[in-house]
Structures are given as C-alpha cells and as structure tokens.
Amino acid sequence: MKPSLRLLGTDLDRTLLPNGVQPESPQARPLFRQLCAQAGLTLAYVSGRDKDLVQRAIYSYSLPQPDFVISDVGTNIYDLRNGDWQLLSDWHELIAQDWKGHNHEQLCQLFSPVRALRLQEYSKQNTYKLSYYFSLQDDQEQLDSQLSDLLEQRGVAASLVWSVDEPAAIGLLDVLPRHADKYHALHYLRRLLDLPVESILYAGDSGNDLPLLISSVPSVLVANAHSSVRDKAREMAAIAGHSERLLLARGLGQMNGNYSAGILEGVAHFFPAAAQQVLGHA
CATH class of the missing domain: 3.40.50.1000 (HAD superfamily/HAD-like)
Structure with missing residues (x-):
C-alpha cells in the first residue's frame, strides 16, 4: 500500500x-x-x-x-x-554554526578578487546568503573550485548553489551555510x-x-x-x-x-x- x-x-x-x-x-x-x-x-x-x-x-x-x-x-x-x-x-541557530564566526561582509571581502562574480542587489542578500551573478560564458567548474579553495582556507562550511535565470540569460550563484x-x-x-x-x-x-x-x-x-x-x-x-x-x-x-x-x-x-x-x- x-x-x-x-x-x-x-x-x-x-x-x-x-x-x-x-x-x-x-x-x-x-x-x-x-x-x-x-x-x-x-x-x-x-x-x-x-x-x-x-x-x-x-x-x-x-x-x-x-x-x-x-x-x-x-x-x-x-x-x-x-x-x-x-x-x-x-x-x-543551527545554520549559523557553518559560518565559523564569519559575517556576510567578511565573506564578500573574501570573494572580492574573483572578477567573474557580480554581487546581486541588496534586497537579494541576507545574513546567511550571499548572491552573485555570473556570465554563462564563464567556466563554472573553475569558479566553483576557486571559491571552494577560498572558503576552505577560512574553515567556512558552505554550499555553492549554481542556477540559471533563463529569461535573463544569466548565471546565479548563492553562497550558503552548508546546512x-x-x-x-x-x-x-x-x-x-x-x-x-x-x-x-x-x-x-x-x-x-x-x-x-x-x-x-x-x-x-x-x-x-x-x-x-x-x-x-x-x-x-x-x-x-x-x-x-x-x-x-x-x-x-x-x-x-x-x-x-x-x-x-x-x-x-x-x-x-x-x-x-x-x-x-x-
């Protein structure tokens, strides 16, 4: 049944x-x-x-x-x-543990050398969510590896969630606590x-x-x-x-x-x- x-x-x-x-x-x-x-x-x-x-x-x-x-x-x-x-x-309280004491601004600074990323509008950010745009012509796997290395250096447990806004023909990236x-x-x-x-x-x-x-x-x-x-x-x-x-x-x-x-x-x-x-x- x-x-x-x-x-x-x-x-x-x-x-x-x-x-x-x-x-x-x-x-x-x-x-x-x-x-x-x-x-x-x-x-x-x-x-x-x-x-x-x-x-x-x-x-x-x-x-x-x-x-x-x-x-x-x-x-x-x-x-x-x-x-x-x-x-x-x-x-x-549960997901905050993944950030290891880092805040939104500090993680934005961590990613600032990555020129392929463009920070989304303020309304699309929150304490536990960093959101970026990227070009669909960019190498997503290479970007993923680069960002993962930066996060690992700081001991931050994060998920990199990649998606596509098809009508706008642009890539979307959300950086979130792993959980x-x-x-x-x-x-x-x-x-x-x-x-x-x-x-x-x-x-x-x-x-x-x-x-x-x-x-x-x-x-x-x-x-x-x-x-x-x-x-x-x-x-x-x-x-x-x-x-x-x-x-x-x-x-x-x-x-x-x-x-x-x-x-x-x-x-x-x-x-x-x-x-x-x-x-x-x-």
Missing part, C-alpha cells in the same frame, strides 16, 4: 509559477488549488525569493496559502499555520512535523533543486526544466541509487507537464490516491 501524501514542497519560479517561456496548461493551477485543500496535507513553498517576493507571488498568481515558506534558498523558514509569518529562529540549502531546510521541516520521507513530494525545475531531486525524497522535475538540468538530474539520481524516486514530467492526459501540471503529474505517480480526488474531475 502506497503512503499518503502529507507534505508537498514546491519551488516557485518556473515550477509552480508559470513565468517561463513554455505554456501553462490552463486547468493545472485550479486543480493544484483543489489538491492543496485536501485535509491532512501540509503545503510548503521552497524558494529563492525573499518573504516579500513570495507574498507578491501568492497574490499575483492566486496561489493557495502555504503552511510553511522556506525562503531565500533555504536560509529562512516561516511558519504560517497561525495566519502570520513566524520566523523559526532555531533554524538560524542552509533547500535540501536541509526541507528535512528540518520534515523532522519538525515528524513525517517519514515516503510521505513527501518535492517539485523543482533548476540547479538549486538538484540536491532534493536526486535524493531519497520522492520528487518531480517539471517538463519545462532546461534540458541540461534534466540530464544532470537523471544522471545524478542514478549514481545516488534514487532513480525510482525521481519523475521527469512529460505530460499527463491533456496537461503538458509544465509548471503545476508537472507537480500534479508527480502526485499522480507517487501518490495516486491523492491525485484521484482532483484528477478524476479533470
């Missing part, structure tokens, strides 16, 4: 939000809202956006109100179950709720979703994801021995697998009982 879906975690931009170049199936978002209204289902938005931008997305795209928001690529976690945005300070990415934040939330891994579904589309997409968490990569992300997810999941936990959405019925249609396809694949309640009416 397949487990029940208890926690649905989804990225926002170009996963739930139809703000990429590919078309959205018109019936998908209304069906997603129906899905999230099911009793016993906890909804978490897991995004690189900050709190204000997440709020704007919820309003602009008529999204269901979540129970939790993991924002800023995993550096902040908010509990919304009582109607307000309660920041979970225990999470900050502050989407993967560790979602597992922190899972432990907080005392849920087994098998009761979770995660949906994503980009490089900063890969740690979850290739893990033991049942996951779906939406069909509009870039082909390079699709290839890398398939390869890395196979190496990790988790191929059966990753679905590459391709379309289901009259839906094309893009954005929320891909999320619903993931629900249908891993949690058919939950999907039947909404897709039975599609």
Whole structure:
C-alpha cells in the first residue's frame, strides 16, 4: 500500500509559477488549488525569493496559502499555520554554526578578487546568503573550485548553489551555510512535523533543486526544466541509487507537464490516491 501524501514542497519560479517561456496548461493551477485543500496535507513553498517576493507571488498568481515558506534558498523558514509569518529562529541557530564566526561582509571581502562574480542587489542578500551573478560564458567548474579553495582556507562550511535565470540569460550563484540549502531546510521541516520521507513530494525545475531531486525524497522535475538540468538530474539520481524516486514530467492526459501540471503529474505517480480526488474531475 502506497503512503499518503502529507507534505508537498514546491519551488516557485518556473515550477509552480508559470513565468517561463513554455505554456501553462490552463486547468493545472485550479486543480493544484483543489489538491492543496485536501485535509491532512501540509503545503510548503521552497524558494529563492525573499518573504516579500513570495507574498507578491501568492497574490499575483492566486496561489493557495502555504503552511510553511522556506525562503531565500533555504536560509529562512516561516511558519504560517497561525495566519502570520513566524520566523523559526532555531533554524538560524543551527545554520549559523557553518559560518565559523564569519559575517556576510567578511565573506564578500573574501570573494572580492574573483572578477567573474557580480554581487546581486541588496534586497537579494541576507545574513546567511550571499548572491552573485555570473556570465554563462564563464567556466563554472573553475569558479566553483576557486571559491571552494577560498572558503576552505577560512574553515567556512558552505554550499555553492549554481542556477540559471533563463529569461535573463544569466548565471546565479548563492553562497550558503552548508546546512542552509533547500535540501536541509526541507528535512528540518520534515523532522519538525515528524513525517517519514515516503510521505513527501518535492517539485523543482533548476540547479538549486538538484540536491532534493536526486535524493531519497520522492520528487518531480517539471517538463519545462532546461534540458541540461534534466540530464544532470537523471544522471545524478542514478549514481545516488534514487532513480525510482525521481519523475521527469512529460505530460499527463491533456496537461503538458509544465509548471503545476508537472507537480500534479508527480502526485499522480507517487501518490495516486491523492491525485484521484482532483484528477478524476479533470
């Protein structure tokens, strides 16, 4: 017997939000809202956006109100179950240990000789998140090695999360405490709720979703994801021995697998009982 879906975690931009170049199936978002209204289902938005931008997305795209928001690529976690945005300070105490006493300004200075990096806007930074732009023509592997060496010299435990803003055709880099990415934040939330891994579904589309997409968490990569992300997810999941936990959405019925249609396809694949309640009416 397949487990029940208890926690649905989804990225926002170009996963739930139809703000990429590919078309959205018109019936998908209304069906997603129906899905999230099911009793016993906890909804978490897991995004690189900050709190204000997440709020704007919820309003602009008529999204269901979540129970939790993991924002800023995993550096902040908010509990919304009582109607307000309660920041979970225990999470900050945990991830702060990785910085080894260094602050945001000191790490910016550490990376200042790396000319290929351009610091993103002030609004996209926070205490535990350094965000940069880089050119897609730059050698990402060489940059990764250079930055990792600088961090190792200072004893800083960090994750370098690389992704691409496809509409803007520019590379994005987030430097985070090692335990502050989407993967560790979602597992922190899972432990907080005392849920087994098998009761979770995660949906994503980009490089900063890969740690979850290739893990033991049942996951779906939406069909509009870039082909390079699709290839890398398939390869890395196979190496990790988790191929059966990753679905590459391709379309289901009259839906094309893009954005929320891909999320619903993931629900249908891993949690058919939950999907039947909404897709039975599609």
